[in-house]
Amino acid sequence: DAGVIQSPRHEVTEMGQEVTLRCKPISGHDYLFWYRQTMMRGLELLIYFNNNVPIDDSGMPEDRFSAKMPNASFSTLKIQPSEPRDSAVYFCASIPTSGSYNEQFFGPGTRLTVL
Amino acid sequence: RKEVEQDPGPFNVPEGATVAFNCTYSNSASQSFFWYRQDCRKEPKLLMSVYSSGNEDGRFTAQLNRASQYISLLIRDSKLSDSATYLCAAYNQAGTALIFGKGTTLSVSS
Numbered sequence: 001d002a003g004v005i006q007s008p009r010h011e012v013t014e015m016g017q018e019v020t021l022r023c024k025p026i027s028g029h030d031y032l033f034w035y036r037q038t039m040m041r042g043l044e045l046l047i048y049f050n051n052n053v054p055i056d057d058s059g060m061p062e063d064r065f066s067a068k069m070p071n072a073s074f075s076t077l078k079i080q081p082s083e084p085r086d087s088a089v090y091f092c093a094s095i096p097t098s099g100s101y102n103e104q105f106f107g108p109g110t111r112l113t114v115l
Numbered sequence: 116r117k118e119v120e121q122d123p124g125p126f127n128v129p130e131g132a133t134v135a136f137n138c139t140y141s142n143s144a145s146q147s148f149f150w151y152r153q154d155c156r157k158e159p160k161l162l163m164s165v166y167s168s169g170n171e172d173g174r175f176t177a178q179l180n181r182a183s184q185y186i187s188l189l190i191r192d193s194k195l196s197d198s199a200t201y202l203c204a205a206y207n208q209a210g211t212a213l214i215f216g217k218g219t220t221l222s223v224s225s
Contacts, residue, residue, distance in 0.1 A: 031211070031212075033212060033213075035215075041217075042215060042216065042217030042218060043159070043202065043215040043217075043218075045207075045212055045213075045214060045215075048211070048212050050211070055211065056209070056211075056212065091158060091159075103149070103161045103164065104161075104204075104213050106158035106159050106160070107158060108157070108158050109158050111156075
């Protein structure tokens with residue numbers, strides 16, 4: 001049974017370039033979350049979707065960040081233009097339904113380095 | 116006050132020791148809490164859920180104190196393989212997304 005799938009696993013880019021991170025949630029999961037993890041700030045919630053609709057994007061740091069979920073099996077997080085301070089590990093996670101008893105399943109993450 | 120706060124550690128303990136981590140949360144309406152384990156360069160994975168006063172699974176015990184708004188994780192008879200970062204999480208005000216603490220690092224040595 002496939003878990004949450006993320007690609008690429010590693011991305012190295014130069015400042016100013018556009019970066020697109022991809023996520024495929026677990027089939028049947030209605031909620032999808034994007035997190036960013038750094039040593040300084042820990043694991044931060046950026047945005048989440050319910051049934052492909054963005055519910056809360058208050059964690060998105062700047063207008064340079066955008067996220068979409070065109071269908072139930074695919075989401076993207078885009079950074080344009082990228083900056084060195086965007087270097088972090090970006091995780092995607094999903095849960096089957098809302099409710100306070102659900103475990104979030106994480107993908108393996110994308111390690112982004114912006115030079 | 117941050118929504119979920121943890122002592123970052125590191126906690127350095129010998130094998131066989133008992134170690135406890137605490138985590139405080141600000142959302143008094145939260146109904147459930149989670150401890151995740153994260154190994155170096157890996158994704159977080161669920162270790163334990165805490166819905167009522169506590170939960171026990173082998174050497175691991177999680178307890179919830181609603182009055183003081185904190186949860187704890189107790190690890191007995193520590194093993195080398197317990198070395199990892201332990202993340203505490205609570206649901207946000209809307210009850211729809213998990214908010215994580217920064218994590219507590221544990222290092223168990225022989």
